[in-house]
Every structure is written in C-alpha cells, then in structure tokens.
Amino acid sequence: xxxxxxxxALAGAALATLAAITFYKLQVVGLIAGARKxxxxxxxxxxxxxxxxxxxxxSEDALEEIRSMVRSGINDATWLRQIQEGEHSLxxxxxxxxxxxxxxx
Numbered sequence: 001x002x003x004x005x006x007x008x009a010l011a012g013a014a015l016a017t018l019a020a021i022t023f024y025k026l027q028v029v030g031l032i033a034g035a036r037k038x039x040x041x042x043x044x045x046x047x048x049x050x051x052x053x054x055x056x057x058x059s060e061d062a063l064e065e066i067r068s069m070v071r072s073g074i075n076d077a078t079w080l081r082q083i084q085e086g087e088h089s090l091x092x093x094x095x096x097x098x099x100x101x102x103x104x105x
Contacts, residue, residue, distance in 0.1 A: 040070050 027036050037045075047063050047070075054063045069075070076097075083093045 040073070043070050 027038055028042050029036050044067065047067050050063060051060070054060050079100075080093055080097060083096050084090065087093060087096075
C-alpha cells in the first residue's frame, strides 16, 4: 500500500517534471539596469563570483560540475524527457530517477 502511494506520488512528480519548460532558457531581468539574460548566463556569472571562495574551501570541482551541467543544457527535466522518449515507460523513468536520487545512476 505504502509503496503504491509512493510510486503514484513519484509518477505525478515525474509527469510534472516532464511537462516543465527548459529551465536554462528562461530569462531574468535585472531590476536596476533592466538587462536581460538567461538563467544559464546568470548561473555562470554567479559561479565566476564564487570561484575565489571555492578555491579557499577547495571545492572548485563542485563549481566545475555545476558549470558543466549548465553548459550542457541538460537538467532534470531534459534528462527525464530523454529517459521517457527512450524507454516509453513512465515507470522506468520514475525508477531511473529514484536511482539517480540515491546516487546510483
């Protein structure tokens, strides 16, 4: 019973994610200057600002991993869409997402 409820909740979350728009192409508008840039550009600029702090904390690898994800344009929503298109199974998409959350994918 609990497993079915959990699977139903995960399936709903997967459907919502599959329906999401591509996050990195959204735009943000600077409130002061009114400049427009994509969220991806904003994240990359923020990573540049964080770089000196990451060096002190010896966490440059974490920033580089985020930078790579942003540059690839693949996020959870696009990854799930690819799984759904390849597997043609919502159950398999949910299973693989659970494995990823557990650090096994």
